[in-house]
Amino acid sequence: MDNFCKVLTKDGMVRALALDATEIVEQARRIHETTPVMTAALGRTLAAASMLGSLLKSPKDTLTLQIKGDGPAGGIMTVSDAEGNVRGYPGNPDVDLPLNEKGKLDVAGAIGREGTLTVIKDLNLKEPYIGRTPIVSGEIAEDVTHYLMVSEQTPSAVALGVLVDRDWSVKKAGGFLIQLMPGADELTITKLEWAIAHTAPVTELLEQGLSPEDILRRLLEEFEVEVLERGEKCYRCDCSRERVERVLISMGAKELETLAREQEVTEVGCQFCTQKYRFTSEELLNLVDSLRNAE
Numbered sequence: 001m002d003n004f005c006k007v008l009t010k011d012g013m014v015r016a017l018a019l020d021a022t023e024i025v026e027q028a029r030r031i032h033e034t035t036p037v038m039t040a041a042l043g044r045t046l047a048a049a050s051m052l053g054s055l056l057k058s059p060k061d062t063l064t065l066q067i068k069g070d071g072p073a074g075g076i077m078t079v080s081d082a083e084g085n086v087r088g089y090p091g092n093p094d095v096d097l098p099l100n101e102k103g104k105l106d107v108a109g110a111i112g113r114e115g116t117l118t119v120i121k122d123l124n125l126k127e128p129y130i131g132r133t134p135i136v137s138g139e140i141a142e143d144v145t146h147y148l149m150v151s152e153q154t155p156s157a158v159a160l161g162v163l164v165d166r167d168w169s170v171k172k173a174g175g176f177l178i179q180l181m182p183g184a185d186e187l188t189i190t191k192l193e194w195a196i197a198h199t200a201p202v203t204e205l206l207e208q209g210l211s212p213e214d215i216l217r218r219l220l221e222e223f224e225v226e227v228l229e230r231g232e233k234c235y236r237c238d239c240s241r242e243r244v245e246r247v248l249i250s251m252g253a254k255e256l257e258t259l260a261r262e263q264e265v266t267e268v269g270c271q272f273c274t275q276k277y278r279f280t281s282e283e284l285l286n287l288v289d290s291l292r293n294a295e
């Protein structure tokens, strides 16, 4: 089922994306066994990463969105492929905080109000693109908006939301991203600001049964829009034994020999999906051999 939509206004002045990330965030919650506040923190970041990732141009590009603040969450790491399929993990999945003064999950309290947001775009060039801005609120949507304005010079409106149910499962999660394209005029900006100021939280719109396309059509009802893409985004980890081997090899021969000597079986877990990979001492020593032969 489609859970994503991307549109452009006919005049080319506004680009907008919306994502129903309910399934993605629920899967992340089950993998990482997050508390409600961490489900919200990780879920908002995953939704943002997916939408930013879906703006990448080539199929092999990837986007990393990392938020590192001084709060107990210990940072959030997310990665999106060029289709907007995402994976991620929290530094600490167990953070438990009282609701904030608005009666909401205290994401800013978990993330912290000091720190940095980093975006790394691997565009398969010599060097990846790296943009970094300070955290402005720790609520993530504002932080991503600030990054897009300061680092990418793109005026944007970002809304992100995760609604956690009583049994800690994800009831609704999603977001939208609206961007002014070069040449957008004052009237367009005024109309957009009004629409954004008068819209309900994104989780509420999803609860009403609106699809991502419905949400965009409602937000942009003053504009004629053209749908550029409808699709399905997933939680997806592409780890493999070969990839883990490459990580082990990058530790160097000495380190691997020490590991092989110390324990009969070395277990390496993928941080994104918690899949476990086991290597016997013999297998590790074979990797050392292949390293030495390559020298």
Ligand SMILES: [Zn+2]
Pocket (backbone or CB within 6 Å): 237, 238, 239, 270, 271, 272, 273, 274, 275
């Ligand atoms: Zn994995």
